[in-house]
Amino acid sequence: MSAMIAPVDEAGIIAAVQAARAAREPLAIEGQGSKRGILRPVQAARSLSTRGLTGVTLYRPAELIISARAGTPLAEIEATLAEKGQHLIAESPYLNGVFGTSAPPSIGGVVAANLSGPRRITWGATRDHVMGLRFVNGAGEVIRSGGRVLKNVTGLDLCKLLSGSYGTLGVITEVTLKVLPAPEASATLLIETPDLASAVAALSAGLGSPFGVSGAAALPVKDHVIAAVRLEDFAASVTYRMEKLRGVLGSFGTQRVMEDAESRIFWRGVREVEPLQVMPDEAIWRVSVRPSAGPQIAAAASAIGGRVMLDWGGGLVWVAASPSIENHAAISGAARAQGGAAMLFRAPESLRLAVPVLPEEAAPLAKIGARVKEALDPGGLFNPGHIRAA
Amino acid sequence: MITLPAPKPEILARRAEIIAALCAFVPGDGVIAEGIRLKPYETDGLAAYRQMPLAVVLPSTTEQVAAVLRYCNEQGIRVVPRGAGTSLSGGALPLADAVVVGLMRLNAIHEINYADRYAVVGAGVTNIGITKAVEADGFFYAPDPSSQLACMIGGNVMMNSGGAHCLKYGVTANNLLGVKFVTIEGEVLEIGGTYLDAAGYDWLGLITGSEGQLGIVTEVTVRILRSAEGARAMLAAFNSIEIAGAAVDAIIGSGIIPVALEFMDKPCIHACEAFAHAGYPLDAEAMLIIEVEGSIAEQDALLARIKDICARFDPISLKVAETAEQSLAIWKGRKGAFGAVGRISPDYLCMDGTIPTSELPRVLRRIGEMSDQYGLKVANVFHAGDGNLHPLIMFDANDADSFHRAEAFGADILKLCVEVGGCLTGEHGVGVEKRDLMTVQFQPHELTQQRAIKSAFDPDWLLNPAKVFPLQGALAPALAAE
Numbered sequence: 001m002s003a004m005i006a007p008v009d010e011a012g013i014i015a016a017v018q019a020a021r022a023a024r025e026p027l028a029i030e031g032q033g034s035k036r037g038i039l040r041p042v043q044a045a046r047s048l049s050t051r052g053l054t055g056v057t058l059y060r061p062a063e064l065i066i067s068a069r070a071g072t073p074l075a076e077i078e079a080t081l082a083e084k085g086q087h088l089i090a091e092s093p094y095l096n097g098v099f100g101t102s103a104p105p106s107i108g109g110v111v112a113a114n115l116s117g118p119r120r121i122t123w124g125a126t127r128d129h130v131m132g133l134r135f136v137n138g139a140g141e142v143i144r145s146g147g148r149v150l151k152n153v154t155g156l157d158l159c160k161l162l163s164g165s166y167g168t169l170g171v172i173t174e175v176t177l178k179v180l181p182a183p184e185a186s187a188t189l190l191i192e193t194p195d196l197a198s199a200v201a202a203l204s205a206g207l208g209s210p211f212g213v214s215g216a217a218a219l220p221v222k223d224h225v226i227a228a229v230r231l232e233d234f235a236a237s238v239t240y241r242m243e244k245l246r247g248v249l250g251s252f253g254t255q256r257v258m259e260d261a262e263s264r265i266f267w268r269g270v271r272e273v274e275p276l277q278v279m280p281d282e283a284i285w286r287v288s289v290r291p292s293a294g295p296q297i298a299a300a301a302s303a304i305g306g307r308v309m310l311d312w313g314g315g316l317v318w319v320a321a322s323p324s325i326e327n328h329a330a331i332s333g334a335a336r337a338q339g340g341a342a343m344l345f346r347a348p349e350s351l352r353l354a355v356p357v358l359p360e361e362a363a364p365l366a367k368i369g370a371r372v373k374e375a376l377d378p379g380g381l382f383n384p385g386h387i388r389a390a
Numbered sequence: 391m392i393t394l395p396a397p398k399p400e401i402l403a404r405r406a407e408i409i410a411a412l413c414a415f416v417p418g419d420g421v422i423a424e425g426i427r428l429k430p431y432e433t434d435g436l437a438a439y440r441q442m443p444l445a446v447v448l449p450s451t452t453e454q455v456a457a458v459l460r461y462c463n464e465q466g467i468r469v470v471p472r473g474a475g476t477s478l479s480g481g482a483l484p485l486a487d488a489v490v491v492g493l494m495r496l497n498a499i500h501e502i503n504y505a506d507r508y509a510v511v512g513a514g515v516t517n518i519g520i521t522k523a524v525e526a527d528g529f530f531y532a533p534d535p536s537s538q539l540a541c542m543i544g545g546n547v548m549m550n551s552g553g554a555h556c557l558k559y560g561v562t563a564n565n566l567l568g569v570k571f572v573t574i575e576g577e578v579l580e581i582g583g584t585y586l587d588a589a590g591y592d593w594l595g596l597i598t599g600s601e602g603q604l605g606i607v608t609e610v611t612v613r614i615l616r617s618a619e620g621a622r623a624m625l626a627a628f629n630s631i632e633i634a635g636a637a638v639d640a641i642i643g644s645g646i647i648p649v650a651l652e653f654m655d656k657p658c659i660h661a662c663e664a665f666a667h668a669g670y671p672l673d674a675e676a677m678l679i680i681e682v683e684g685s686i687a688e689q690d691a692l693l694a695r696i697k698d699i700c701a702r703f704d705p706i707s708l709k710v711a712e713t714a715e716q717s718l719a720i721w722k723g724r725k726g727a728f729g730a731v732g733r734i735s736p737d738y739l740c741m742d743g744t745i746p747t748s749e750l751p752r753v754l755r756r757i758g759e760m761s762d763q764y765g766l767k768v769a770n771v772f773h774a775g776d777g778n779l780h781p782l783i784m785f786d787a788n789d790a791d792s793f794h795r796a797e798a799f800g801a802d803i804l805k806l807c808v809e810v811g812g813c814l815t816g817e818h819g820v821g822v823e824k825r826d827l828m829t830v831q832f833q834p835h836e837l838t839q840q841r842a843i844k845s846a847f848d849p850d851w852l853l854n855p856a857k858v859f860p861l862q863g864a865l866a867p868a869l870a871a872e
Contacts, residue, residue: 160595
């Protein structure tokens, strides 16, 4: 483990970046370290963490806006919102179980990874709700993008560029997120279907209904597949809509309804990829495809002795299988063949160094991407080699 | 008046040769070069600014767009992308030495997929055209800018357009899956696809709202959504702006997310009522239009809750639509707001700042004071749920002084928006109109950072010049006005 710098304020982040710049020494950028082990390992003598930058800086429930320093634990944000009956829209995951970590995810890390939970299918991703952020670029300057209002098209949208950039373009120091009222009630319809194709068809029918489905997962269990469809709203609406939904999805298989508490626990599990029951020595792939192509990815996983669970109506496929270059090629190839994209989400370091963890970009885009990286991080200080081999 | 960069004399001198080259790339009637046919392209929705372009080219395929851009890049010719030309910020204003690339002929709907809930359409398909193509099957495309009958999806992507229903459904960026994108070097890139959130840099997010600075979008993959069972509106009118603002806070605080929450001030209520006879209360200082969705029973329940909340704020009028027809009547005035103001004033400027909603009373009071100061009337309509203000400043374009006062008044409103924690533009874009105000919202080094990213896509700054960024400043030497 490299030596860690963990400043307690933005000025400290700036000083650390400027020192690294003067010394021409790269930095491994991280938040609390809850997802340490994702993407490719960074070769850097020092790491710079935002874990010391904590605290909610602005919360206006009536304006649906919360701002917090990057190192603020996700749980603290959730608790602050819950006091006013609100929640983070994208249902961001913790993933401590996936990465075998105990550190709480930071809100800055959640944004830097742009990871979203089941509600993403209907209500948008983490990046869709980043209304503003502050970050320190490779020149040691603080750059603001967006702001603290819900609609803003002033200038280039660097909020989206930085969201999901995994600390490679700048060090996020503060984020402002749109939030919404938390629904009064939740309920989930479970349907026992014979196979994945039927399960995904049931999810499509649910998502294509007028009832505002906010979660749609398919979980293979022994010889059948459970399709799970969630409703979240005022209690009376959930009751009414569940009745209608049961009618619409009546032909897909035997039904069971999970009420509020059970439903919430179930979706927390889906969010944390728990139903996949990953073994410690297995690798995990995260595949994005159009939902109806989910079963084809599952078939490719099955061919290499792997297992899957599907979220987002079938369009997010989690694959568990033994870590090998051949298996990575099989899953990446299947994703590409379906017009989608695979990410090697968790694997031993040796595999992450041996293969592209993300699909390669087309050459003209890669060229522009290198120039954008240069524009934000001219010295190549931040997380070198984290996303792609340098 | 806005300053445009001096045209490049060597380009103007080569006009005939350039037009001949364009005709080879876009055969048939795809190149417009004669004065009278160029005239419609000299301006857009911000008609106060006009400039004839060098030529207009109307490609029918992505490959033609790529060929035109590759040629323009090699020859150092400036390019102005254009959708339907409805920009309210002058985003499609030509330059004298620029080729306007119009996207209207890329108007095919390529694929509609209900199982996976997306549609692939050409950049020249109108916003409403997408919804029209899927509504018989119960689906819609969510962002609904008021220009939706005319504006094109390619322009919506470039401006990250919003609309009245973004509080629930988000803006363009939140409803996109992918684009076909042509760089100034003529490379065709597939960004995103038919899936959600693949890992890697969010080029789609950066391109959306980039106002033609980074490249040209020729094809768009959007999410289509199943429509709710139904929707219905109510109207609530109050004695003061402060009280109406407090009612908005209480509605949001109750846990209800209305699909639309619109605010109108007294001058706007009067203008709309005179125009649409929608039955708006003329003695009100402020009025809200609130729309909810769901089954009839759900609409009843939500509207009853909202009515109870509004009742706590001494409303002078509360009218819940009983039927879809009554709902349409409530919307009729609001939807005609711009036309209504156009009827009582020869011209108006439509501003577009966003503010934290808690600042609404203070901001509207200051706008009222400025209105007296500048001697120009203003009507305010406002997406109250998300803080997006649309002050309509009335002036007379035949009176140069009146126009200059209107511009200065508008600039003061936008500065005020930034001062109270908001921004210059919520959905219309910076364009040419607010270019010189960017220094109010951003520090010089922040603008330099944005310019450096623009340069990564467009090293010679040929794409949509003189928009978004002030002409002076680091990294923009090529554009210095003469």
